[in-house]
Amino acid sequence: MNKTICQIVDSSGSLPRDFIKQYNISEVPFYFKFDITNYYRENIDYEITEFYKHMEKHPDDVLKTSAPNIHDWLTVFEEQYARGAKKYIVTTISSKLSSSFQTAISAKKIFEEKNNDAHIEVISSNTCACGQAALEIGIAKLIDSDRDFGDIVETIHKMVTKISTLFVVNSMTYMKAGGRIGGATAFLGKLINIKPVCEFREGVVHPIKAIRGRTKSLKTMIDVAVSRIIDINKMIIIIQNAEFQEDVDYMCNYLRNKTNYSGQIFKSNLGIIVGAHSGPGAIGIGFVEHP
The missing domain is CATH 3.30.1180.10 (Hypothetical Protein Tm841; Chain: A;domain 3)
Structure with a gap:
């Protein structure tokens, strides 16, 4: 795997857990809460099975969700930079569905000003869930093929239009x-x-x-x-x-x-x-x- 390029995703794509581990993908979680609870982090604080059971038992308990914030993105950027990454490919849920894309863009600007040898490409998948996951699986395989960063980014933008x-x-x-x-x-x-x-x-x-x-x-x-x-x-x-x-x-x-x-x-x-x-x-x- 190309160790100078890292892949970062938000959690709305719901990539298979074993795939994330295999390709060393960093996932930045969304937040969610029920009416009488504090916010939880997706895939970290709450089991999916329990979540759907709750929905079935309490269909009127409308969930409140929140996108990853700038600090969340910056934390992952810094972790990857400490590991030697200089080039980043970040994908998010559609910018029309959430502010995740915009907060990632804001974090990118802050991080690149501090680290002028870093290059972060933030891409809205223009979709979510399984379509976003299909794109992100493809990106992992592109990075694993050791293709040039610029070529990978250009290819991803073409892929987004065909999901x-x-x-x-x-x-x-x-x-x-x-x-x-x-x-x-x-x-x-x-x-x-x-x-x-x-x-x-x-x-x-x-x-x-x-x-x-x-x-x-x-x-x-x-x-x-x-x-x-x-x-x-x-x-x-x-x-x-x-x-x-x-x-x-x-x-x-x-x-x-x-x-x-x-x-x-x-x-x-x-x-x-x-x-x-x-x-x-x-x-x-x-x-x-x-x-």
């Missing part, structure tokens, strides 16, 4: 509460069991197709994904779920049977910050071509 982030929620209650979907759509879904297939595009949620029933919605999501892929063997694919592992297995099998794909499909839990808006049972697939 797909598709998802299905089990209940639209949480998206409605978080302001992520219209009240009329949420009400309709409750009445006739609509499970809309949606995507993050340009940092915003867009419905693709309204499907009745959970299994049909999962199949439709994979069908849409496959329709967008030219060569699946060049893709980085990750599936994230909120405590519905059997649906992950179903999606993987359906995707492999439909495409004869035998390559790696990454898997991870849907993180708390994104899961707070999508709720228990949410599941998504993110993919991007690896250059």
